[in-house]
Amino acid sequence: MTDRVALHIDGKTVKVSCRASVASAIWIAGGFRRSVSGQPRGPLCGMGTCFECRATVDGGKHVRTCVLTCREGMDVRTDA
Amino acid sequence: MNGRTPDVVVVGAGIVGACCAWAFAREGLSVTVLDRAGIGQGATAAGMGHIVVMDDSEAQFALCRYSQRLWAELRPQMPADVEWQACGTLWVAADEDELEEAARKKTFLEAAGIGCELLDAKSIAAAEPNLRPGLAGGLLQPGDSAIYSPCAARWLLAVSKVDVRLGVAVTRVRSGDVTLADGSEIAAGVIVLATGGAARSFVPHLPIRPRKGHLAITDRYPGWLNHQVVELGYVKSASGESAESVAFNIQPRATGQLLIGSSRQYGVDTPDIDQPILGRMLRRCIEYMPGLAGLSVIRTWTGFRASTPDKLPVIGPHPEARNVWVATGHEGLGITMATGTARLLADSVVGRAPEIAMHPFLPSRFVEVSRHD
Amino acid sequence: MPEIVVIGAGPAGLSAAAAVRSHGQRVVLLDENPAAGGQIWRGERTAVAQGVETMFGTRALGIASAGMLLCETSESAVVLPFRKLVVATGARERFLPFPGWTLPGVFGAGGLQAMVKSGFPVDGKRVVVAGTGPLLLEVAEYLRSRGARIAIVAEQARWTSLIRFGLALRHAPSKMAQAARLAFSTLPRAGCWVTEVHGTEHVEAATLTDGRRTWREACDYVACGFHLVPNTEIAAVLGCHLEGGVVWTDDLHETSISGIYCAGEPCGIGGVDKSLIEGEIAGHAAAGRLPVARLFAKRARARRFAAALDAVTRLRPELARLAREDTIVCRCEDVPLSRIRECSDWRSAKLLTRCGMGPCQGRVCGSALESLFGWRPESVRPPVQPARAGTLAGLTGSA
Ligand SMILES: Cc1cc2nc3c(=O)[nH]c(=O)nc-3n(C[C@H](O)[C@H](O)[C@H](O)COP(=O)(O)OP(=O)(O)OC[C@H]3O[C@@H](n4cnc5c(N)ncnc54)[C@H](O)[C@@H]3O)c2cc1C
Ligand SMILES: Cc1cc2nc3c(=O)[nH]c(=O)nc-3n(C[C@H](O)[C@H](O)[C@H](O)COP(=O)(O)OP(=O)(O)OC[C@H]3O[C@@H](n4cnc5c(N)ncnc54)[C@H](O)[C@@H]3O)c2cc1C
Ligand code: FES
Numbered sequence: 001m002t003d004r005v006a007l008h009i010d011g012k013t014v015k016v017s018c019r020a021s022v023a024s025a026i027w028i029a030g031g032f033r034r035s036v037s038g039q040p041r042g043p044l045c046g047m048g049t050c051f052e053c054r055a056t057v058d059g060g061k062h063v064r065t066c067v068l069t070c071r072e073g074m075d076v077r078t079d080a
Numbered sequence: 081m082n083g084r085t086p087d088v089v090v091v092g093a094g095i096v097g098a099c100c101a102w103a104f105a106r107e108g109l110s111v112t113v114l115d116r117a118g119i120g121q122g123a124t125a126a127g128m129g130h131i132v133v134m135d136d137s138e139a140q141f142a143l144c145r146y147s148q149r150l151w152a153e154l155r156p157q158m159p160a161d162v163e164w165q166a167c168g169t170l171w172v173a174a175d176e177d178e179l180e181e182a183a184r185k186k187t188f189l190e191a192a193g194i195g196c197e198l199l200d201a202k203s204i205a206a207a208e209p210n211l212r213p214g215l216a217g218g219l220l221q222p223g224d225s226a227i228y229s230p231c232a233a234r235w236l237l238a239v240s241k242v243d244v245r246l247g248v249a250v251t252r253v254r255s256g257d258v259t260l261a262d263g264s265e266i267a268a269g270v271i272v273l274a275t276g277g278a279a280r281s282f283v284p285h286l287p288i289r290p291r292k293g294h295l296a297i298t299d300r301y302p303g304w305l306n307h308q309v310v311e312l313g314y315v316k317s318a319s320g321e322s323a324e325s326v327a328f329n330i331q332p333r334a335t336g337q338l339l340i341g342s343s344r345q346y347g348v349d350t351p352d353i354d355q356p357i358l359g360r361m362l363r364r365c366i367e368y369m370p371g372l373a374g375l376s377v378i379r380t381w382t383g384f385r386a387s388t389p390d391k392l393p394v395i396g397p398h399p400e401a402r403n404v405w406v407a408t409g410h411e412g413l414g415i416t417m418a419t420g421t422a423r424l425l426a427d428s429v430v431g432r433a434p435e436i437a438m439h440p441f442l443p444s445r446f447v448e449v450s451r452h453d
Numbered sequence: 454m455p456e457i458v459v460i461g462a463g464p465a466g467l468s469a470a471a472a473v474r475s476h477g478q479r480v481v482l483l484d485e486n487p488a489a490g491g492q493i494w495r496g497e498r499t500a501v502a503q504g505v506e507t508m509f510g511t512r513a514l515g516i517a518s519a520g521m522l523l524c525e526t527s528e529s530a531v532v533l534p535f536r537k538l539v540v541a542t543g544a545r546e547r548f549l550p551f552p553g554w555t556l557p558g559v560f561g562a563g564g565l566q567a568m569v570k571s572g573f574p575v576d577g578k579r580v581v582v583a584g585t586g587p588l589l590l591e592v593a594e595y596l597r598s599r600g601a602r603i604a605i606v607a608e609q610a611r612w613t614s615l616i617r618f619g620l621a622l623r624h625a626p627s628k629m630a631q632a633a634r635l636a637f638s639t640l641p642r643a644g645c646w647v648t649e650v651h652g653t654e655h656v657e658a659a660t661l662t663d664g665r666r667t668w669r670e671a672c673d674y675v676a677c678g679f680h681l682v683p684n685t686e687i688a689a690v691l692g693c694h695l696e697g698g699v700v701w702t703d704d705l706h707e708t709s710i711s712g713i714y715c716a717g718e719p720c721g722i723g724g725v726d727k728s729l730i731e732g733e734i735a736g737h738a739a740a741g742r743l744p745v746a747r748l749f750a751k752r753a754r755a756r757r758f759a760a761a762l763d764a765v766t767r768l769r770p771e772l773a774r775l776a777r778e779d780t781i782v783c784r785c786e787d788v789p790l791s792r793i794r795e796c797s798d799w800r801s802a803k804l805l806t807r808c809g810m811g812p813c814q815g816r817v818c819g820s821a822l823e824s825l826f827g828w829r830p831e832s833v834r835p836p837v838q839p840a841r842a843g844t845l846a847g848l849t850g851s852a
Contacts, residue, residue: 020572032557037787040654042557046564047492049545051812062299062376118801125804230804299812353835355517362846373843378812380834
């Protein structure tokens with residue numbers, strides 16, 4: 001068993017620790033969502049309150065990625 | 081009070097009051113609008129903002145249609161925050177019986193010159209892919225639309241350049257003046273009561289009952305829904321008299337959010353969310369659009385419709401006080417009917433013949449007229 | 454038989470659950486996080502008392518019907534019967550808007566710490582830590598231990614009030630020693646705050662001031678913590694009376710609703726010791742037992758600490774004037790200060806500008822508007838957090 005998992009972020013494959021949050025993986029992959037008026041945004045609260053870290057995970061929209069742990073093969077899109 | 085005496089005082093800065101201010105200002109009259117709260121914070125803050133032509137009765141149809149035309153005339157000047165959406169209405173027929181009703185509606189609407197399109201099972205599925213399979217069909221009424229009514233009210237008040245005073249409660253209305261909570265009075269030649277469900281405190285015996293509704297709104301899902309989609313059974317829920325009913329009614333907002341309705345309850349006057357009713361309403365909607373179950377709801381709220389026994393609004397002279405006019409009782413259609421309501425009153429006040437018949441809406445149908453001013 | 458349900462598995466919730474168990478009664482502890490520990494321990498210390506039933510990854514949303522709590526997991530809705538409830542939902546960080554605060558790379562202080570604990574890399578990065586309260590020092594030290602270079606720890610309070618705070622700790626020698634050690638190792642600058650953050654796609658630098666001099670620090674991240682805001686939303690939807698922004702309780706931590714107890718931060722921000730003691734008292738009380746007198750004395754001491762903390766973290770008025778007219782205040786809906794200024798209260802700001810209408814439901818901009826305009830947030834409605842329509846429909850077992 002390995003303690004690293006691979007996930008797909010906007011089509012790019014990223015390997016991170018299996019304890020990492022999806023938000024951390026997205027940051028490592030190089031970028032977050034845009035706000036409703038198109039500004040760059042990143043995670044703020046790190047604890048599920050602010051919704052700034054939202055992404056589409058395995059098809060589910062508006063998932064708070066700072067409170068979601070990475071799993072092998074996850075498909076993440078930062079357009080949400 | 082300071083300043084000149086206005087020609088018209090409008091009590092209530094909801095969508096109906098705002099439209100009245102706009103209609104009277106167009107006549108060149110000076111208008112003061114008073115509201116005990118802020119702009120559009122009553123039923124106007126709760127409603128879905130669907131501008132829809134309903135045909136439950138001839139009178140309802142006439143006022144909806146007239147109002148819709150007036151909204152369309154305003155449209156080119158509307159700022160973006162009014163969120164005008166030409167989403168149309170897609171009436172869903174679950175079975176053959178409802179499809180027959182859709183066909184009847186089509187015949188009626190077309191005879192009245194309103195374009196619409198009958199959809200079969202295949203074309204309704206194409207129009208709204210998130211509807212459950214197996215529906216009989218539906219009727220598309222493309223001329224209907226949706227707005228965000230609090231910002232519409234604010235905009236109408238601003239462009240009419242009327243004097244707006246907020247946080248001012250009116251405690252008494254007489255022919256020629258209104259009394260405020262602080263005891264001061266404002267004199268005016270014409271007074272319009274656009275106080276929504278609160279009209280009863282100024283027109284005793286008006287048979288208006290609050291009818292509570294729940295709504296829920298989701299996060300943003302652009303492209304998920306294309307039309308305001310309503311089950312044909314909605315008409316039964318709206319025009320019925322049962323103490324409690326729900327119907328599938330969903331609207332795409334300009335933000336990409338989905339606004340989900342609707343419920344109707346008599347005999348409740350607390351604004352709390354009633355979880356069992358909300359649950360029933362959402363289950364009804366999920367029956368029609370199963371994919372809704374997985375979407376994220378970010379807020380729920382309630383509002384009160386001012387309903388009358390014959391489901392028509394109350395528009396016309398106060399039964400007792402001369403030069404006091406009433407505009408209330410719009411139930412679930414006050415946003416739609418606000419423009420027409422305002423023009424009917426403005427016509428009456430300046431003595432112009434109204435474009436549609438006004439007698440079905442007169443207060444005198446409920447309250448005996450006894451003028452002692 | 455329905456049991457005692459504890460919402461929140463932070464220090465307060467853990468000790469409440471342990472107290473209930475000590476009387477041999479059934480208790481269910483639920484938390485939206487995947488493990489116990491709350492914000493401070495974050496799964497690092499997960500000692501749940503033996504016999505406590507746990508439901509992690511479960512969010513409480515409101516009441517389904519009398520005696521039934523409506524919750525949801527990532528897969529399904531859960532309706533949980535309860536006889537009594539203990540609300541121990543903790544706190545979140547307070548945020549204040551300033552130019553540049555929406556740039557990626559600006560975090561809450563506790564927020565960045567939480568991110569780093571879950572794999573966010575800070576090794577070799579330059580971090581400005583700013584805001585107020587002892588949390589800043591702990592965060593700075595933690596970040597440094599993970600390889601970050603701390604550019605500055607900027608504490609907005611003056612030295613004089615910090616010293617007064619230090620003196621208030623004299624009855625808690627361990628706290629005082631820890632504070633002294635942290636202060637010595639992180640060397641905070643008192644009376645100093647961030648006025649602006651610069652960058653185009655992410656943080657590049659921050660401007661700081663001490664009121665007289667203004668300078669720029671190049672940095673990769675800004676961690677700003679303006680103290681905490683109690684999570685009172687679930688208590689509010691349960692109908693519990695709030696007073697001065699915190700949940701009102703009697704001496705035994707029972708709220709205005711009989712059978713619903715509340716402990717820890719929602720009753721007033723006060724730190725881990727206060728939460729542990731309050732949780733314990735609430736747990737005994739919910740189990741129908743009288744807590745031992747010793748606990749009340751300990752609670753009084755913890756509350757004195759809370760009062761001292763409250764005084765030191767009182768924000769200077771300059772901080773409420775940092776946002777410019779074009780600074781975004783509501784991050785969910787991108788509403789700038791200029792549009793909110795046109796409104797007279799929360800409700801009209803919300804209705805006419807969409808401020809607070811987004812998915813965070815004013816959790817972030819609410820405290821900002823309270824600092825800026827003195828407005829208290831709008832009414833709370835269920836669900837207290839976004840929830841699937843299927844859950845609210847009461848469709849248990851739906852995905
Ligand atoms: C759930 C729901 C969904 C709806 N959906 C739709 C829809 O899709 N389409 C549609 O057309 N309609 C809809 N409606 C109906 C619509 O919202 C109302 O008919 C409409 O908003 C009524 O507007 P109003 O201006 O008459 O009343 P309100 O908006 O209630 O305004 C009355 C104003 O008067 C003020 N006031 C009252 N008393 C006093 C006093 N004594 N002194 C000073 N001020 C006073 C109040 O503060 C308030 O601002 C819906 C309603 C509900 C509840
Ligand atoms: C980001 C942050 C960092 C902190 N760092 C320190 C520190 O270094 N030192 C210190 O002394 N104090 C610190 N504190 C304060 C410390 O956490 C608290 O004083 C103490 O932990 C309070 O315990 P609690 O149980 O009341 O709250 P918390 O520990 O915050 O626990 C509350 C728990 O309830 C859960 N919860 C909330 N709402 C719901 C819901 N609706 N449904 C289900 N679960 C829910 C939360 O996920 C959380 O796990 C910090 C606080 C925060 C917010
Ligand atoms: S960073 Fe705030 S919710 Fe994830």
